[in-house]
Amino acid sequence: MKLVMAIVKDDDSFNIMNALNLKGLSVTKLASTGGFLKVGNTTLICGVDDEKVDYVIDIIKKEGHSKKQFTNGVNIPGDNYTQPPIEVTVGGATIFVVDVDKFVKV
Ligand code: 2BA
Numbered sequence: 001m002k003l004v005m006a007i008v009k010d011d012d013s014f015n016i017m018n019a020l021n022l023k024g025l026s027v028t029k030l031a032s033t034g035g036f037l038k039v040g041n042t043t044l045i046c047g048v049d050d051e052k053v054d055y056v057i058d059i060i061k062k063e064g065h066s067k068k069q070f071t072n073g074v075n076i077p078g079d080n081y082t083q084p085p086i087e088v089t090v091g092g093a094t095i096f097v098v099d100v101d102k103f104v105k106v
Helices: 010-022 050-063
Strands: 002-008 028-033 040-048 067-070 087-090 093-099
Touching: 002 010, 002 050, 010 040, 010 050, 040 050, 050 093
Parallel strands: none
Antiparallel strands: 002 040, 002 093, 028 040, 067 087
16 A cells, blocks of 8 residues: 655645545645745645555646746845745645555554
């Protein structure tokens, strides 16, 4: 068994969860925050049999869209300099697949 952990945009999380649920797959949504932009994003965790991992990734790929976003200007402490905003491309999704040693429901 594998745990698919996908960091997605908040805007895409509803559609991704719906698509997974419609295919009979369970998913849990965690509120998370990106370290670079320091804005909210969503981490979805989905435990699946090994042979379904690519299927899950395909669903996330289909429902997750990338978007361009600007960073906030950052004040550097002790410095009169504010780092100017830069444009970055966020998503569609950042996905980690990890081995599950044990899966129990009691
Ligand atoms: P953030 O850390 O807020 O990053 C948002 C976007 O900013 C990133 O999009 C990337 O385009 C850019 N970015 C991130 N770090 C950067 C840096 N040091 N210098 C320049 N640009 C940078 P994505 O790559 O699509 O990542 C979206 C979110 O996925 C990230 O939000 C973070 O929450 C998560 N993430 C991405 N890679 C990760 C990793 N290796 N480990 C853990 N979380 C990750």
